Amino acid sequence: MARGVAGPEIERLIQLLARLPGLGPRSARRAALHLIRRKELLLGPLAEAFARANESVVVCRTCGSVDTRDPCTICCDGSRDASTIVVVEDVSDLWALERSGAVTGAYHVLGGTLSALDGRGPDDLNIETLVQRASRPEVGEVILALNATVDGQTTAHYVTDLLQTASVKVTRLAHGVPVGGELDYLDEGTLSAAIRQRTPF
Amino acid sequence: MARGVAGPEIERLIQLLARLPGLGPRSARRAALHLIRRKELLLGPLAEAFARANESVVVCRTCGSVDTRDPCTICCDGSRDASTIVVVEDVSDLWALERSGAVTGAYHVLGGTLSALDGRGPDDLNIETLVQRASRPEVGEVILALNATVDGQTTAHYVTDLLQTASVKVTRLAHGVPVGGELDYLDEGTLSAAIRQRTPF
Structure with a gap:
């Protein structure tokens, strides 16, 4: 105008x-x-x-997600599996995973990744509360559902190191061929990962 | 989500x-x-x-534009040329013409075009008030700045017929090569119009 x-x-x-x-x-x-x-x-x-x-709108002080209540709807939901915490970069990733219906556990939103380029260090992320939560006796597994980018994977390594103190199993998402994906269009890294981590048919 | x-x-x-x-x-x-x-x-x-x-937000009862006052800012502006009315389909067209700075006159927003396909007839458009405005003694020219689409041009012909009763000059926008346009990418209709309506250099 x-x-x-x-x-x-x-x-x-x-x-x-x-x-x-x-x-x-x-x-x-x-x-x-x-x-x-x-x-x-x-x-x-x-x-x-x-x-x-x-x-x-408030930020959940337990997991870092956004909701209109604190603790948020997911953290309050007693029917969810309290022994697993799925770590994501952002609330949008949490929503994407919820849409998939594949997560039964709780979430933890870091609020980004470590990034030397953007000057984001560990203090800028919601990591300290993750270590505290993971140290609770009921927690048995932390699934790192971070993006498969350089920053995402750097953050995954950093978080894994910190979680050594908590006696939990740390896992990450599988790499492989996306459902519906054509091999011809996939990069070499994805294809090698898919071959290495092949599963019985 | x-x-x-x-x-x-x-x-x-x-x-x-x-x-x-x-x-x-x-x-x-x-x-x-x-x-x-x-x-x-x-x-x-x-x-x-x-x-x-x-x-x-209100719709201007004079010209059909949207503003926070009625009559709108343009209709109230005494420094504008009251002898010319530029007819546009939509408020967004009015804003586009104002950005060009080429219009010194008043506007009239039809609120769409006639369209047999969409079942829009003359009663659905802001045409009656246009004929009334154009009949005022101070108005000397009505410029039809409608889109160069089939519906736009049909509407232009219809409006021109109605304006026969008002003793005003009715003009329309020039067709031709858009500024910055390359001839190779233009359609035949545009090129013939540009040749027919060529201007002295």
């Missing part, structure tokens, strides 16, 4: 929308118009949803 | 964000997490911006 064409409230809405990931200035303008046209259906409800989320 | 992983306030936020143009379910989750992580900087201000826009 050009300056001074519409009221300051609309300009501010566009400016803030443009700071969402996936929206640039042009798509923020489109989104703002879309919202304004659907005032009753979308702009009003979103205003309320934003205000509510802003009031109620 | 999987069901029941976080509070209902977060789920509702994601659902509503996913209805913005340009955001799907995955990017809505990303956007929600981005907002939650930047609570003070982004979620709070956006909640306020949405609430304010929701309270204050």
Whole structure:
């Protein structure tokens, strides 16, 4: 929008929308118009949803996930397996694993990875509470579900070293061919890992 | 996000964000997490911006644009040329023309095009008020700045017929080579128009 064409409230809405990931200035303008046209259906409800989320969202002091209660829904869920802690980098990874339905245990969100380049050290991550949790007698296994990137794997090694003091089994996700993946399009590293870690058919 | 992983306030936020143009379910989750992580900087201000826009946005009864005042900023601006009305399909077109800085006159937003396919007839568009405005003695020219699509051009012809009663000059945007465009990539229609409507150098 050009300056001074519409009221300051609309300009501010566009400016803030443009700071969402996936929206640039042009798509923020489109989104703002879309919202304004659907005032009753979308702009009003979103205003309320934003205000509510802003009031109620908290970070779980146990696992580091976000929820509207602390401890979070997963940490409170007595039906989950308390003997396993799945360590993830980010809340989005936790959500992805929950969608898969493959995790029955608890989670621990580090809040990122170690990164020399970005100047993130161990103190910037949620590692200390992980060591404390892993040292509890009921915990038998820590599954490192970190990204298969350099930073993710560096962090995995660092966390594994720290967990030596706690008497837990430390495992990590399997490497291999993604389901639906075509061999021709996979890198050599993935293919070697898939061969080395082959399973009986 | 999987069901029941976080509070209902977060789920509702994601659902509503996913209805913005340009955001799907995955990017809505990303956007929600981005907002939650930047609570003070982004979620709070956006909640306020949405609430304010929701309270204050109105459609200008003169031209059909959106603003926080009625008549809108442009219709109220005495320094603009009242003798020219630029007709556009949508508010986003008005904003685009304002960014170009090439329009000194007033605007009229139709709110779409005639479309047999989508069942949109003249009564669904903001055409009646245009004829009224164009009949005023101070108006000398109506510039049809509609999209160069079939629906846009059909609408342009329809509007031109209606404007016969008002004694105004009706013009439309020039067709031709877009600035920065390469001839090799342009369609035949554009190239013939550019040749036919060539201008002295």
